[in-house]
Amino acid sequence: MLSSTELEVLDTPDDRRVDRFVVEAQRAWEAGNSVKAIDGYCQALRLVNRYPPAKRELDKFAKSFFADAISARDAGDTEGAIVLLVRSRELNPDSGEVRDELKRLLASLTPGRDLTTECLAMPDAARASAIYREAIQTCMEFVAYGGISGEIFEFGVLGGWTARIFAETMVDLHYPAELYLFDSFTGLPRDKHALDQASYDVSRGVWDEEMDVSRLGEQIGEKVPKHIGRSLSRVISAERIKIKPGYFSETLQQPLKRKAALVHLDCDLYSSTKEVLDGLDEMQALQDGTVLMFDDWNCHRANPAFGQRRALTEFLEPRSDRYSISSFLRYGFNSAAFILHEKSP
Ligand SMILES: C[S@@+](CC[C@H](N)C(=O)[O-])C[C@H]1O[C@@H](n2cnc3c(N)ncnc32)[C@H](O)[C@@H]1O
Structure with missing residues (x-):
């Protein structure tokens, strides 16, 4: 009792x-x-x-x-x-x-394949694990110790490798938020925005094949979103895991009525990143102190005319009376995190 x-x-x-x-x-x-x-x-x-x-x-x-x-x-x-x-x-x-x-x-339990333990996006899993665990923990500590009350959002889940690191870190830091996971689970949108088509990494074909995890689902005999939900429910309770399959342009249509404490934007493209930032702002999910982690910050030779750099600039420019950002972290060769500030919170 x-x-x-x-x-x-x-x-x-x-x-x-x-x-x-x-x-x-x-x-x-x-x-x-x-x-x-x-x-x-x-x-x-x-x-x-x-x-x-x-x-x-x-x-x-x-x-x-x-x-x-x-x-x-x-x-x-x-x-x-x-x-x-x-x-x-x-x-x-x-x-x-x-x-x-x-x-x-x-x-x-009978051992079986668990996609959330497989680093599908990077060749050196041990090195990636060290870098991402440190970065995710640091960003989560900022949120947890800074009292930024909100949920954790990830855009770009693939097989759930970083989602698992988030879930584990949330438990370790005793930060009892919900974990929202957005992905088509069938790869990047087929019709690319002209700016993405012209960008270095899209035009050299870096992301042509590997993002459609529905094929992995066929191999393991279970739809990938369900698989990820089942696997992560052994880390945090199933009620805290909210999986949103579909293109962001569709899944961000339904208002979440939640604030974001941290957003992990691991979705490669300018257009996807822009959709996420605009969509979250429209549903008033962003707040003073929200951490924005951009996994693909240095794609396209880190040229600000492309990718996530361009998306963030275009997001902030028309909202300069409301938002500004501070640089927070650089991690790995490709990624950066920022803290969003509201001018009149
Ligand atoms: C590099 S992967 C994410 C890697 C993942 N975080 C991991 O731990 O391995 C990029 C993901 O973004 C998703 N994505 C990109 N743009 C999208 C969009 N507009 N709508 C839905 N999913 C998108 C792709 O389907 C892909 O799974």
Whole structure:
């Protein structure tokens, strides 16, 4: 059984906002609504990373999920136990016993191909892993420790390799956001914008073949979006994974009603990048402090007339009264991250 305890009510101006979520969570718990209570404590954690009153309460839920997981395991329900352990771990990533039990149960499953562990886009997986893990962690730390409350968006998922790094980092940093994954899963749009056609990397055929993962889906006998969702649900709860298959021009038509804490733009083209930036702005998803990670920043010989550099310039120019950016990170040979600022937040 979970038990509620008295929560300290903090009353300094700086604490007020985060405290509001804790008080609401406490009320929900007292009204018997544990889902809403967990949600409230998680909202508090997004504002103040590892906020002690929220963390303490979440740990009780984590322990309860762990106990249920052990019962499920002992009853022979390994899959059910894994779901509960994932839930427990994301509510308290510091628990060694939960981490070890989850690892043990995952290792006991029949091994099968997992695309999210395969680096499909780069030839040297070990080097790419070191670079991307460091960059993603640094950007996520900025968001988590800076109280930028919002979701994580990725545009350009392929087989889910960077999506997995995001999911793992979200758990490790105890940042309980949702992970939105946008991709056609059939490759780049066939009809290329004239500017993309003229750009160096499109014209020399760099991206001609390798982006259609639907063929991989045929090999593994499962549609790729479903495969990615299933695989990542062993890292964060399935409810937190929102997969949006289709071209961005279609999937960004449906308003998300969410703010972005971090956007990973790994979609190669000028036109795709422009669609993402315009689309997110239209649905008011961008906010002061949103981190924009551009994977393909240095494509096209890093020439600002092409690709993601051109898309960002064209996005910012007509909005110069609203937004500006700071350079944040350069990583690998090709990528850069920026922090978006709102002039009148
Ligand atoms: C380099 S891959 C992404 C790599 C991925 N992040 C990984 O971890 O391996 C680029 C992806 O962007 C997607 N993409 C590019 N433009 C798109 C668009 N306009 N709509 C939907 N998907 C798009 C492609 O389908 C492709 O999967």
